Amino acid sequence: MDVDIVCIGFGPATAGFLATLEKTDLESAACPGMPLQVICYERADDVGFGVSGVVTRARGIRATLPDLNPAEIPMATPVTEERLVYLLDPLGASRRSRVLKAGDRLLRTLGLPREFGVELPYVPPFLRKHDGLVMSLGQFMQFVGGRLMASGKVQIWPGMPVEKALIEEGCVRGIRLVDQGVDPGMDIRAALTVVGDGPVGAVGRQLDQEFKMPEGHHHREWALGMKMVVDLPPGMELQPGAVFHTFGYPEPEIFGFLYVHPEQVATVGIFVPSWFRSPMRTSYRYLQHFMQHPYLWRYLRGGKLRSWGAKSLQESGRRGEPFLAGDGYARIGEGSGSTNVLTGSGVDEAWTTGAQLAEGVVELLQAGKPLSGTNLEQAYVARRRSSWVEEEGRIAEKARDGFHHGILRGLCGMALSGFTKGNLVIGGEPKPTQSLPDYYQGKLSPEEVDRITGACRAQGLASHDALMDRCGWPAIPYDGQLLVSHQDALLMGGKVQAPDGFADHVRFLDRNICEKCAGQLCIEMCSGQALTPNGGVPAGVPAFDREKCIHCGACQWNCEQGNLVFQAGAGGLHSSEN
Numbered sequence: 001m002d003v004d005i006v007c008i009g010f011g012p013a014t015a016g017f018l019a020t021l022e023k024t025d026l027e028s029a030a031c032p033g034m035p036l037q038v039i040c041y042e043r044a045d046d047v048g049f050g051v052s053g054v055v056t057r058a059r060g061i062r063a064t065l066p067d068l069n070p071a072e073i074p075m076a077t078p079v080t081e082e083r084l085v086y087l088l089d090p091l092g093a094s095r096r097s098r099v100l101k102a103g104d105r106l107l108r109t110l111g112l113p114r115e116f117g118v119e120l121p122y123v124p125p126f127l128r129k130h131d132g133l134v135m136s137l138g139q140f141m142q143f144v145g146g147r148l149m150a151s152g153k154v155q156i157w158p159g160m161p162v163e164k165a166l167i168e169e170g171c172v173r174g175i176r177l178v179d180q181g182v183d184p185g186m187d188i189r190a191a192l193t194v195v196g197d198g199p200v201g202a203v204g205r206q207l208d209q210e211f212k213m214p215e216g217h218h219h220r221e222w223a224l225g226m227k228m229v230v231d232l233p234p235g236m237e238l239q240p241g242a243v244f245h246t247f248g249y250p251e252p253e254i255f256g257f258l259y260v261h262p263e264q265v266a267t268v269g270i271f272v273p274s275w276f277r278s279p280m281r282t283s284y285r286y287l288q289h290f291m292q293h294p295y296l297w298r299y300l301r302g303g304k305l306r307s308w309g310a311k312s313l314q315e316s317g318r319r320g321e322p323f324l325a326g327d328g329y330a331r332i333g334e335g336s337g338s339t340n341v342l343t344g345s346g347v348d349e350a351w352t353t354g355a356q357l358a359e360g361v362v363e364l365l366q367a368g369k370p371l372s373g374t375n376l377e378q379a380y381v382a383r384r385r386s387s388w389v390e391e392e393g394r395i396a397e398k399a400r401d402g403f404h405h406g407i408l409r410g411l412c413g414m415a416l417s418g419f420t421k422g423n424l425v426i427g428g429e430p431k432p433t434q435s436l437p438d439y440y441q442g443k444l445s446p447e448e449v450d451r452i453t454g455a456c457r458a459q460g461l462a463s464h465d466a467l468m469d470r471c472g473w474p475a476i477p478y479d480g481q482l483l484v485s486h487q488d489a490l491l492m493g494g495k496v497q498a499p500d501g502f503a504d505h506v507r508f509l510d511r512n513i514c515e516k517c518a519g520q521l522c523i524e525m526c527s528g529q530a531l532t533p534n535g536g537v538p539a540g541v542p543a544f545d546r547e548k549c550i551h552c553g554a555c556q557w558n559c560e561q562g563n564l565v566f567q568a569g570a571g572g573l574h575s576s577e578n
C-alpha cells in the first residue's frame, strides 16, 4: 500500500505530530486528488494502552491545542500542590551507606521526620510543575486520538506492530508490519516515515544500527517506571492536583511519586534506574514496600487497585539522540533523545518534537520540496535546535552523571546542574551491575546467596523475593484490594493478552551465554513475571511466557551481555489509565 506519511507508534510524540498536521489541508502525492494520506500504526491493543505519564507542564501541548480544557479529559486536573519528600527507612532493610545512615540519625535527632518523611521546604525551580496538569496519559491519548480520527484526516490503527523500516540504498521507503499470518507482513510505502516508537522501539533500534549514532552519543542510562492507579479510600484529605516527588526509599536509588487525579483517584509509582547496581533490581516488590511507607500509607491504606503498568524510560536524554532525520524518515519523542531527566519530564518534550516535525513537513510540502534528509534537517531539526526542548535538554545532559558514584553525589550533581543551567556538573561513568556476592556482602554469605538462588531456580522462580525476605524486608500483607500478588496484578490491574499468530517478541540469541549467566538479571527485572528460570542446571535459557509480557522492554537493557532481543509484538496491558 502507498501512503504519503506513515507513523510508527501513537505516543505523545506522534500525537503532537498528527495534531499539528491535522490543522492543514494538503493534497496527497500518493493518491492525487485526495487529501494527504496519513496512517499511524500502534503496537498496543488500543489507543492509549501503550503509554505512561502523569504530570506535565503541557507547554507544547497547549501551544498545539490552545482550547485544551482539562475538565473535558477524564483524570486530568491542574497541579495544585507540590511536595518533595525524603523518605527514611522505617524498617532498616534498605541498603544505605554510612553517610546516609548518619544523615538519617541527625534528622531524627532534630525531630524533623513526620511519618518517616521529611518534606523539603522548597521544590527546586527545575523540578516544579506548578503551572501544569496531572493527567493520565492513556486517557489524554484517547481524547486526542478520538479528535484526530473524527477529523477524517488521519488513520490510527492499534494492534498493528511495525516490524521494521524498509531501507533501500540508505533511504527509508516505508515500513513492514509484523507478520500476522501473512508472511512477510504487509509493506506500507511512504514518502515520509515518522519514527515515534518510544524508548525501546524495534524500529528505532534498527535505524540506530543501520545509520549508527552521532559520535559520543549512546543509550547507556535507563530506568523502569512501574505504577499503580488506585482508588483512594473514602474521606481521603488529598486534593486533586497534588504532586509528591519522593526519594530515599525503598532503596536510596529508587525515586517515587504520588499524584492525585480528580474523583479520589491517585497514581503511585517508582523508577528503578540502571545506575542502581543491584543484581536483584526488581520493581514489583519494591513498589509494594514503597506504597506501605508510613508517609504514603496513611493516604493509601484502604485503597483499591484500578490498573497497573510498567514501561522503560530512555534516560540518556539528549546524549541518546540519534540522527534526527535522513532521506525519507524523521525521529521524534523519547527514542529521539527528547526526555529530560533533570526536570523529570518526557511527555511535553515528546509532543513538542512531533509538533516541530509537522511544522517542518507542512512547510516543505507547501513549497513542493521533497522530504529528503537535507530538507528535513533545515525544516525540522533546525526548529528543534532553536527550541526550549533543545535548550533544556542541553542543561540536563550531564545532570545525573553523579549518580554513577552513588545517591548523594547524584543528588548534588542534579542540584548543581539545575542551579547553574548545566555549567557545573558532577561527572561519572556507568558501572556494571554488581555480582550477587558483592551486592549482599555484609548481609549474606556467598554460600547462602548460592543456596537461595539455587533453590529458587530449581522451582522456576526468580530469586529476588527470597533474597529480600532474608535481608529483612517483611512479607507483603496481601489484602486482595491494593496489596495483591504480582500474578493478581496481571489479572486485576491490566489483563494481558497475546493474540495468536504472532511469533514470540522476546528472543535469546545464544543459549551458551544464558547458561553461563550467573545473575540472570532479565528474570529478576521482568515486570510481568514473563521470564522465569527454566529449572535446569546449568540455568539455561529463561522461559518466556508471552501471555504475561507487558512490553515494558526492561529485559532488553537488563541483559548486559546483549543476548536478548525485544522485538515488536502485539499484546501487553489492557489499560488506558496509565
Ligand SMILES: Cc1cc2nc3c(=O)[nH]c(=O)nc-3n(C[C@H](O)[C@H](O)[C@H](O)COP(=O)(O)OP(=O)(O)OC[C@H]3O[C@@H](n4cnc5c(N)ncnc54)[C@H](O)[C@@H]3O)c2cc1C
Pocket (backbone or CB within 6 Å): 008, 009, 010, 011, 012, 013, 014, 041, 042, 043, 044, 049, 050, 051, 052, 053, 054, 055, 056, 160, 161, 162, 163, 196, 197, 198, 199, 200, 201, 202, 203, 224, 225, 226, 227, 269, 310, 311, 312, 313, 332, 333, 334, 335, 339, 344, 345, 346, 347, 348, 350, 568, 569
Ligand atoms: C511510569 C512512568 C511514569 C512517567 N511519568 C511521567 C510524567 O509524570 N511526566 C512526564 O512528562 N513523563 C513521564 N514519563 C515519561 C513519558 O511517559 C515519556 O517520556 C513519553 O511518553 C515519551 O513519548 P513518546 O511518544 O516518545 O513514546 P511512548 O509514549 O513510549 O510512545 C511510543 C508508542 O509507540 C508504540 N510502539 C512501540 N514500538 C512500536 C512498533 N514497533 N510498532 C507500533 N507501535 C509501536 C508504543 O506502544 C507506544 O504507544 C513516565 C514514564 C513512565 C514509564
Ligand code: SF4
Pocket (backbone or CB within 6 Å): 508, 513, 514, 515, 517, 519, 520, 521, 522, 523, 540, 541, 542, 558, 559, 560, 561, 562, 563, 564
Ligand atoms: S538473556 Fe541475558 S540476562 Fe538473561 S539469562 Fe540470558 S544472558 Fe543472562
Ligand code: SF4
Pocket (backbone or CB within 6 Å): 506, 525, 526, 527, 528, 529, 530, 531, 548, 549, 550, 551, 552, 553, 554, 555, 556, 566
Ligand atoms: S519479558 Fe516482557 S514484561 Fe518481562 S521485562 Fe521483557 S518486556 Fe518486560
